[in-house]
Amino acid sequence: MKTNNRFILLMLNCCLLMNCTQEELYIPQEPEFEVQVPVNFPALPAQVDNPMTAAGIALGERLFFDKRLSGSNEISCASCHIPSLAFTDGSTLSTKGISGKPLLRHIPAIMNLAWADNGLFWDGGxxxxxxxxxxxxxxxxxxxxxxEELEKELSEDATYTDLFQQAFGGEIQVNRVMMALAQFQRSLISSESTYDHMVREEPGGSFSSLAWEGYMLFEEKCAQCHVPDLFTDHDYHNNGLDATFNDFSEDELYLGRYRVTRDPEDIGKYKTPTLRNVAITAPYMHDGRFNSLKEVLNFYANGVQDSETLDPILKQNNRLGIDLSEAEKQALIAFLNTLTDETFINDERFAEY
Structure with missing residues (x-):
């Protein structure tokens, strides 16, 4: 099996990061950043090993938009995670990486990841x-x-030297780069949609009659996996995209959660994505196969494929999928549009980039 040596080195550093003590990583003494948790959200999981601070978030933001994080100095995290698209890139399989080749999975949105406590990536890898x-x-x-090159390049920038000192009380280290990026991403909270204003009984929360109908349908037919108000259960499901799974590639990316757990019960299972801002994050699914919300609903109504690991929710009443009329699909789409957070996708903090 061909192996990427640089990737192995990165994974070794990842393991070192995960096994470091708090003393080795240095936990800043400045007050922890107080996250304003929306009242309709669950409690925020504690981040004992990497608490958010204002300095850490500011550093992470700068790094996220810095093209020096790529070997070519031409690509930043934001090249593929575009703020105005809820930190997706609008591609089926992005070609914006350093090689220009299509990636093997669709780029997920970045929001409300401070609550993501059951793995990341489509398979929880x-x-x-x-x-x-x-x-x-x-x-x-x-x-x-x-x-080593990344540390060298950042160390030549006096601004970064100061920012790392403020955030972590020490020199530039790649582990601290990752910690700062994590803090910034955890600070990205989307909670100002029409739906949010409605459930909090705030101005701007008015629903059309069609959206109300869609909301009722959503609660009945979709909320088991896309649990309000984060609109994900952070779990892994086989939602019937394929009937067979014969992935003999090096990375086994099309076997779903099985790639990580090696449990046959996890074949074909992928992480439930949030539906927040879903109207602007097309295309959909782990491989970006559907170009519109209508295509997604058509699939759930008539395209679900049976397999041994298909989620039981999609195999009830002697039928596959979800029973949806054309009128119900339109109502669901009207509701899903209420999950768009204009404040989040037009955040002025990112205008300078």
């Missing part, structure tokens, strides 16, 4: 945001950066 950042950094088709 990373346990947290700190370790997740190593993957695109070292992948030969994404950013493909050398760790």
């Amino acid at each position: 990373s346990t947290n945001l700190e370790s997740q950042a190593f993957a695109p950094l070292g992948h030969e088709d994404e950013m493909y950066q050398d760790l």
